[in-house]
Amino acid sequence: MAISFTTKLTWIFALLLILVMTIQVRAQPPPGFINIDCGWKNNSGYVDQALILPYSSDGDYVEGGMNHEMLPEFMAGATNEQQKTLRSFPDGSRNCYTLPSNISKKYLLRATFTYGNYDRLNKTLDGSLFLFGLHIGVNFWEAVNLSNWDPSSTVLKEVITIAPSNFVSICLINFGSGTPFISSLELRPLQDTMYPFVNASVSVSYFQRYRFGNITDIKDYITRYPMDPYDRFWQSWSLTYGKSYSYPWISLNTSNKVESLPGTDVFNVPSAIFQQASTLDTNYSSIQFAVAQGPNLLGNNQKLLPIFHFAEINESNPNRRFDIYAGELLFPGFSPSLFQMDSKYMNGQFLQNSFTYFSLNKTATSSLPPLINAFEVYSLVGMENFTTDSDDVKCIKEVKKYYNLARINWNGDPCSPTEYSWEGLTCDHSKSNQNPNPRIVTVNLSTRGLRGGLAISFMNMTSLENLDLSHNNLTGAIPDYQLESLTVLNLSNNKIDGPIPDYILRRVQAGLLDLRLEGNPVCSNNRDTYCSENNNKKRNTTPTVLIAVIVPAVLISLLVGMCILWKLYWKGNSGDNEDYAMYEEETPLHIDIRRFTYAELKVITNNFQSIIGKGGFGIVYHGKLESGDEVAVKVLMETSIDESTDFLPEVQTLSKVHHKNLVTMQGYCQNKKCLALVYDFMPRGNLQQILRGGDIYSLDWEQRLHIALDAAQGLEYLHESCTPSIVHRDVKTANILLDKNLVGIISDFGLSRAFNDAHTHISTVAAGTLGYLDPEYHATFQLTVKTDVYSFGIVLLEIITGQPPVFNDPHTVHLPNWVRQKIAKGSIHDVADKRLLDQYDASSLESVIDLAMNCVENAAIDRPSMTEVISRLKVWLPALSSDKQSASGTPRRKYSMDSEIPKQFQMMISGVSNEGTSFQSGYTSGLTEISMFSGR
Template identity: 30%
Template structure:
């Protein structure tokens, strides 16, 4: 008996710790999963209670009813064994890397009520058997690669309340049978590859629907009147489609709706005056359409919190009833044709937070009570017809952060307190008739990064207090009546990138301490009364690109070191400069840079020849007088005789050459090279062609070879040799299958031949002979960022260098997107297309698939162009391309700079670098992301730059910041903690970017 008792005690632990059936099923699931995030660390087979395991939830009977493994870094095909759990109601595998097809046998999960498979890598058609899950209430298949059509069986769901299919590759048209799912409360089909089609009127049968989201579904035609049946609708988003027709009165009968978004369509006509029923409306966005007529007064009598009706063709006055809206928080009516004055009481009754009415025809003055509630943060009125003086009450609005009043007819002095508002970062008063002085209180506005007061009548001196604005990036005060010296304190502004004081009455010497302007890109002091020598320190400004000191009284010699500065624009004309012009400036691009300096000459054969002034210049010098009587007359006669003989000989030679050319034209035309130059060159095509041998090849691609050629004069150039593409090799085809883009050679020439920027690679010339094409560039000795970052020289890229590269590339893209007319989209931004000069300055290269676009529109391509790993997700799904595609690619470059990993790194969750960075950052911290080659002492800066990269790679294109804003954020990275308050308020986190391009 004791022996039996002993055996019972030995066996008792086996029974006590044995897994139940559900535990065995979960363990089988665990074994089938590739777990890279340690998600199953608590799933211990010796623990008999799976209800205590991570992600598992049980009911009161200890039965598994829920499995939630969100963002767990797990990978597998769909785990059908989970369908064996007899009581499973809730299954969420959101944001992992489940792949392959979704098997039809998923219908075996008969108990499921909630199924979330969003943000995975599932492919193939959506199985129609999902509709057999009769208890299913929530279905999320978003962010996968499903293709084909929505199965007709989906119209038979008996209890489905939420259905999301956002960002897949689903085709066909939006099916009418979805109108049969009368239990639906939320449906989101946005960003798929639907064929063009109308909105099915049957969707109006969804009487329980609360959220309908059909963004980017290629919808066309009118919004059906049947939508009046959506009595419970709260949110309607039909944006970024091809809808036409007028704004339907049916939508004004949706009494529960809080948000209507119809932006980015082709709707027209006037808005109906029947908005009074929409008592719950909080947001109304009909931007980027063709609406016209006045804004109905009934719209402004609503308790709106956000109004965004911009970029249409609205006309008419803003009604006085608008001022009676006591809940009005944001007014955004920019880029329309509104007229009339603002309501006198606007802002008096409501805590107005943002007012943007730019680009209209508003007139009158600014209402006195605009900031009566003390909540106004932004006032943007650029490009209107406002007049009168600014109300003094604005100076008491301590909440203001942005003031944009440019291009109006404002007059009088700016109230003193406005100059000193503590949180204002942008003050724009350009192109008005403001007068008076710049107040000394400007020193209190510590957050100021941009002061734009050009083209006014400001007078007096520049206050020395401006030197306390440590965050100042741009100070543009040209075309005013400022006098006196530039205060010494400005020399301390080491973040200053642009200083434009031209066309004033400033005087004095230029301080030699300007070398502190280490970020100065543009310096323009033209047409003032500055005197003395040009400080040699100007040659030590590392990023100076634009220098204009013309129309002053500068004297002495040109600093010799200035020829070492990479200047795209240089103008020292009409001063009193003397001495010999440095030989570097004897180039055609500088031929008008030194006019009107009588004592300046250029050296030639040990002689000094005066530089002649332009006859059209107002301050030109005079030619050197003859030393001997009659010398000039003899010289002139000799020149005439020489020219005459030369012309005669030239005519004879031309006649002979022309006959020879006609005879041999048909025989050797393919061997003739045609050379087009974009800079002054010291070589011709023979120097290039003779050096195109195998020994000089330094790189190759699918359609080109790249050569490094050292010319006889010691200059080094890079030559890209391309072979002509066949007509059917067009980079993209429009929807009518017509070739719309030129080949790589023409695209590169058309783009780089026209633009100039320090961060865009310089195209010197191009050559073609009918058989192959040559593109000749400045040589970049450090090669591409990709080769440097992933090659043997990786240790040369410390954090300071990588930050500079990120900033340089951002400035180059910002120039393409914002400063070129029309804007240019690169379409292939990647580390291999960012070249590095001897000082590791970055320049964007390879414009073979670049295209000009209208930023306000979306261009649809028929094929994907770009490089794997850098292509924006919406481009892959919808083939829609705009500047947001470049911004995503740039964000990938930032992640590559910080992690040291390629976007296609096999260790990064199915090659998804963004997902790997996000999950690792949240789970393990920054130290597990950083490139081991980087010094960890700069982690704070690295994290801020990483956040910018994550912003740029946001899956929603509208949430990616414009490149101009990216440049500003990068410049702000190195501000001290006190100056980063606004940055840390949540406006610029990786998951919430609210600043629009217009605000930027």
């Protein structure tokens, strides 16, 4: 008896051991699987009991953020551990996860978001907009819209993409409409042959994925890993909508294995999904699908690509043939093969709108109606932006690690997209056949508290032109930075000692490198130019000395000046030109942009022949650089740099700001006889010219809102991303330039002022343009960023109405008052520009008018920030037209603010009776039902 008991016990322990080993084996994820529970605090991770897959904390994949849990009242309803925790990102405009990958490998990346009222603010149900964005790498993927969303429900986002390097990143973008957060991230490698329309320039976002057949077990509501080895979500149509397959629906299933022909299966759909299908009674002839976005979706212009999966599993009568339509005939006379997988899709041909009917229509020779086994829909994610050169990324990340720069907002890709480029970096985004990726050309880490030696990693940044490490605590010798591209090396005011490498000395002596070492021990016994002060003190005192000397001789100077003018007059008439080179200012501005000579400007502008504009600064000429690039040259003649109050602020401001919606300054001329600024040329002129240009060119409503969004983004950059913040002070339609693709570019920074975050305002003399002046600023001279918001509100009203800020109607009236009067007397349509020909959405018009009137509130405190303005504009204009390009020539991509309440997948069936009647309605002979497929 004892022996028998011992034997049984041994068997029990053996079975338990086998079970444990089996679980451990199953818990090993397939190669390349990454499973991240965002916000999970335990470094040891855990095994998901449903999937038998291990999940780990996100600490190794992201910097910053805060860990949270959903509130206890939502815990019980959570279907998995990943829903219970999350990481939020209250700080920074972009926060990125970096996941290891193989370069050029195809991946499925899935993110989930479960709010769970973790912050106790009830943000999803308080009536406000709760919206943030997602980037896949450096390109916009989708937005996460949780407005009016059940806090216990999960939003799911999924993208199929190609890794651009040895890592792939997903970034959360703060739109200013709620704190971004994330609950889980999952990365799944795919076969290179799968989804052949996905390539380096095209990714696709999951829109919907369904499997058909009569599935009754609620556990199979979502089919995923391990049935699908790539862990795709296949939603059951019958369980989603409670279908019991009543007449005329017929469910087919088979136990036979459904296989694919070698080389034809580019989707690797599990065989089990093909073993079930849905079809109709033989009295019916057509299945119709209507794919559409849901009622709470903020955009309506996603481009979709459908994929139909078929296999004939009716062994008794395989005579089935049907046509597949999407408005037009896509696939004629298709006949699914018996027990063989077949997928029909348009390779790379995306539908141009997101509401489309698909019809599977029985042909005249077919004895059976259509069937369907599975259906996928994806939306286009354009990958127009290029990632930074991989070598530069590697080097700058080594620098970040070397100096422990975690506190700097260096997150995601260093250069791309331009609006999120790393602070202190300047990148060259010009494309070339050899390398289309942006290159880092300037690194400015001045006054960052850097300690230790000089990072050797800078040596490998082969496009680096300007390296500024001044005013830190760097020690040791200067590395032998053998960079032919390096033109400025500023190491002043550190603790650097030791010899200067021969290579660097040779470049300095040849005039190829500006080396600055003043304030370092290495200069204690060295009087070379690179160890001397920049003579700033001497230069600062020079004007005072000159004035003291010149004052007694004012009369003589005036006489000399008159003689020079007389001489210039006669030389000009005689065709002889004065040598302006003698007037070149010896003291350059310490900025890292090109300085032109007057002689160069003459060549560029063809002797100042083509005038394209005039303003308070002077005359603007058209020009062309040696490279062939067109430029605008803004010139103020016959003045001195001290007499021009606008020149220095504009040069200094534009040398620091870099944004796609701010004008790019190519260089300047600092001549005692001529001050000039050289900009990129904008062939469409300015917004004022187009709005008041009669019928020569008329902007439609969408184009107007795009330009408004462009201008708003430029102002937000000045207000939020510049340190210190910059107030433009002269925002007006005449200062919003338009490139060849009608992208709005803010210009004319002569009145701009900067102030530190510690100050809510600064006091200045009122400046600006009549009609655009902030009344509060005009009364108090207290300048804040809200001054620009007021002026932008006037611009927005001009965009809506086509009217100038001040005009006669019949008496002089200010545009905001005119709008108020019109709306009070009639409808909002009375204020819309007549050239719009009523071609606009009324609700959009009303919302934009409301935004503009918010911006022009008399009290600055009542006006929105530019971040809020952008968020509201993106709600009404959620897609950037693909045919409208940025200033750099990169096409803008369309993106939607996807609410996840949900995309709808409608399905209906229609048929013909035996008498041959066409489409009919009613449950007995035609249209039987409409099913709302409600997504994730």
